Amino acid sequence: MTRPPQLQSLMDELEAQANEDRDPAETPDVGIVMGSDSDLPVMRGAHDALVDLDFAEQTDYDDPPGTRFTFETYVVSAHRTPELMDVYARAAEDRGIEVIIAGAGGKSADLPNMTASIAYPLPVIGVPVQEKSVDSVIGMPTGAPIVAVDAGKSYNAALSAAQILARQHPDLRQRLVDRHDALKTDVVETSRRVHDLGTPAYLEETEED
Numbered sequence: 001m002t003r004p005p006q007l008q009s010l011m012d013e014l015e016a017q018a019n020e021d022r023d024p025a026e027t028p029d030v031g032i033v034m035g036s037d038s039d040l041p042v043m044r045g046a047h048d049a050l051v052d053l054d055f056a057e058q059t060d061y062d063d064p065p066g067t068r069f070t071f072e073t074y075v076v077s078a079h080r081t082p083e084l085m086d087v088y089a090r091a092a093e094d095r096g097i098e099v100i101i102a103g104a105g106g107k108s109a110d111l112p113n114m115t116a117s118i119a120y121p122l123p124v125i126g127v128p129v130q131e132k133s134v135d136s137v138i139g140m141p142t143g144a145p146i147v148a149v150d151a152g153k154s155y156n157a158a159l160s161a162a163q164i165l166a167r168q169h170p171d172l173r174q175r176l177v178d179r180h181d182a183l184k185t186d187v188v189e190t191s192r193r194v195h196d197l198g199t200p201a202y203l204e205e206t207e208e209d
Contacts, residue, residue, distance in 0.1 A: 099161040
């Protein structure tokens, strides 16, 4: 079966990158893949979480951003372009990817678990884009693991990816700690405002904001 030239070109590009000898500091650390661009509104959370941790999105493999930690984003359909999914998953580790975040929607959300099977032992974090996708994403047999978050929680998936990387990178670990401490501060400040203003005034203030 003849493949569309654009598909073959992208597959060849990924395989060529896997055969290059690159400094790990210049390759994407996290790969974000999804089954369709309609998943982007949900998967945007993974982008936002990584940016919050000072990752940069790497859009050109040959021209990495100046930041130490980067990520990339691709649309890779398990059903429409299974060969692209296969190449991406197989090439990921050799391309420098340390963790993959894979999101898919619908009842047949096969991209995360298929990616996990092919990319093994590279860790894959699955994101069910919809509630009905949960069973499909987490339905892996014993011996074929995947880590998954709740439906729509791609932000948490990215935090988990950063936690995996942080085991080898103390500076990234500190970023995670600082972020967590900031959340605690926010809760304490909110608690103080609710108490000091009283419930009606606090609700009125937040509605105005």
